Amino acid sequence: MQLKRTKIVDIFDPLLVGEKVCVKGWVRTRRGNKHVQFVALNDGSTIKNIQIVIDLQKFDEEFLKPITTGASLHVDGTLVPSQGKGQSVEIQAEEIEIYGTADPEEYPLQKKGHTLEFLREKAHLRMRTNTFGAVFRIRHHLAFAIHKFFNERGFYYLHTPLITASDCEGAGDMFQVTTLNLGDLPKTEDGKTDYSQDFFGKTTSLTVSGQLEGELGATALGAIYTFGPTFRAENSNTPRHLAEFWMIEPEIAFYDINDNMDLAEDFIKFCVKYALEHCKDDLEFLNKMYDETLIERLHSVIKDKFVRLTYTEGIEILKAANKKFEFPVDWGTDLQSEHERYLVEEHFKRPVILTDYPREIKAFYMKQNEDGRTVRAMDVLFPQIGEIIGGSEREADYDKLIAEIERRGIPMKDMWWYLETRKFGTVPHSGFGLGFERLILFVTGMANIRDVIPFPRTPKNAEF
Ligand code: ATP
Numbered sequence: 001m002q003l004k005r006t007k008i009v010d011i012f013d014p015l016l017v018g019e020k021v022c023v024k025g026w027v028r029t030r031r032g033n034k035h036v037q038f039v040a041l042n043d044g045s046t047i048k049n050i051q052i053v054i055d056l057q058k059f060d061e062e063f064l065k066p067i068t069t070g071a072s073l074h075v076d077g078t079l080v081p082s083q084g085k086g087q088s089v090e091i092q093a094e095e096i097e098i099y100g101t102a103d104p105e106e107y108p109l110q111k112k113g114h115t116l117e118f119l120r121e122k123a124h125l126r127m128r129t130n131t132f133g134a135v136f137r138i139r140h141h142l143a144f145a146i147h148k149f150f151n152e153r154g155f156y157y158l159h160t161p162l163i164t165a166s167d168c169e170g171a172g173d174m175f176q177v178t179t180l181n182l183g184d185l186p187k188t189e190d191g192k193t194d195y196s197q198d199f200f201g202k203t204t205s206l207t208v209s210g211q212l213e214g215e216l217g218a219t220a221l222g223a224i225y226t227f228g229p230t231f232r233a234e235n236s237n238t239p240r241h242l243a244e245f246w247m248i249e250p251e252i253a254f255y256d257i258n259d260n261m262d263l264a265e266d267f268i269k270f271c272v273k274y275a276l277e278h279c280k281d282d283l284e285f286l287n288k289m290y291d292e293t294l295i296e297r298l299h300s301v302i303k304d305k306f307v308r309l310t311y312t313e314g315i316e317i318l319k320a321a322n323k324k325f326e327f328p329v330d331w332g333t334d335l336q337s338e339h340e341r342y343l344v345e346e347h348f349k350r351p352v353i354l355t356d357y358p359r360e361i362k363a364f365y366m367k368q369n370e371d372g373r374t375v376r377a378m379d380v381l382f383p384q385i386g387e388i389i390g391g392s393e394r395e396a397d398y399d400k401l402i403a404e405i406e407r408r409g410i411p412m413k414d415m416w417w418y419l420e421t422r423k424f425g426t427v428p429h430s431g432f433g434l435g436f437e438r439l440i441l442f443v444t445g446m447a448n449i450r451d452v453i454p455f456p457r458t459p460k461n462a463e464f
């Protein structure tokens with residue numbers, strides 16, 4: 001009779017000791033001597049390997065030869081307490097089936113520690129390493145935590161479109177979507193591209209944010225969140241920017257900026273706590289291998305109340321700082337990552353929520369303050385990362401919003417639907433956007449955003 005497979009994550013159950021078990025997975029390492037061989041097998045369900053003990057009296061050496069790093073196996077045997085150190089139990093192999101081999105001359109993931117840069121070139125295989133297994137298991141748990149957080153609070157998951165005809169959000173440069181033949185574009189009489197012949201009959205792009213549609217949801221369902229891919233054609237080759245990333249955007253009716261800050265703080269703390277509870281082995285591995293202060297940092301973020309201060313106060317602190325910044329600071333300039341990190345890591349030594357930014361450096365839809373020069377924006381700034389969340393209370397006043405749109409010369413012809421949220425039953429409302437990969441960067445302690453998404457899209461790179 002065929003034994004039922006046990007995932008390796010479940011094999012360390014003391015009740016299984018002495019039982020016949022079946023495991024399947026990929027060989028991480030193999031070592032041993034003339035009498036006995038040890039194979040470390042991993043199936044991706046946990047960072048832990050199970051040790052397979054192969055008695056050479058029971059198995060032919062020729063048969064075992066192709067069992068090298070990367071080969072895939074099915075092993076039946078008895079789970080026994082381990083003699084050696086490093087593992088509590090091991091499997092005495094009784095039957096071995098080799099599914100597939102991995103020629104050591106060709107398989108790139110040999111035992112020796114590879115650099116993250118090398119592994120980025122092997123992104124089709126890097127999930128088989130300890131590091132990327134850990135990162136992508138944590139990514140999964142964080143995604144699950146996000147849905148759990150909002151679901152438990154009565155938010156509805158709203159699917160906003162990826163293809164959009166509005167190009168006024170201004171959050172970043174957009175990727176155009178077209179089915180026109182770029183080598184032979186149809187022209188209008190005045191020589192411009194004739195988009196009426198394009199698939200949608202107008203110019204369309206990939207979305208840079210689901211917020212505007214999210215506001216439609218919030219002013220109907222009360223509280224919604226989006227969680228989906230977002231695209232920005234920004235040519236910024238930084239360790240914190242991707243051309244395709246995932247964003248979470250809650251939007252809530254009857255919320256002011258303070259409610260919004262409370263939500264953002266509770267939300268991030270919930271996610272970090274969830275990861276500490278559900279990803280213990282993976283976090284301990286990353287803590288040991290990459291950053292010995294990681295777990296401590298995660299605990300401190302949960303414990304400390306985030307500092308809240310205005311942009312204007314932040315600028316005062318930066319100007320008084322005894323530090324040379326690469327980019328100068330002055331009221332009215334956008335903060336660079338170095339400024340954000342100074343406030344968080346050196347000045348306050350905890351996360352910071354900066355509010356009331358100058359109107360000119362923020363988006364048109366943010367609620368205008370009485371002073372006429374700032375808006376009710378809020379950015380959440382994190383250690384190692386800088387900006388992790390950007391949000392605001394939204395301008396709910398129809399006339400003020402129209403005036404701001406005209407002042408900025410934003411093309412509004414495709415935006416009539418958005419404005420109707422203010423025309424019909426307008427309400428105070430707020431929301432924010434969290435870059436999912438920035439949260440994963442923080443939780444894993446990875447330094448480069450390319451290492452926390454399975455297949456990164458960055459300028460000049462769309463491999464795999
Ligand atoms: P930044 O100044 O870092 O470019 P932004 O001001 O453009 O960010 P928003 O438009 O407010 O960011 O987007 C909301 C959130 O989305 C940001 O706080 C960040 O977490 C994330 N984000 C923005 N751009 C990117 C990107 N290119 N790659 C990954 N995450 C991003």
Ligand code: MN
Nearest residue numbers: 171172232234
């Ligand atoms: Mn940006």
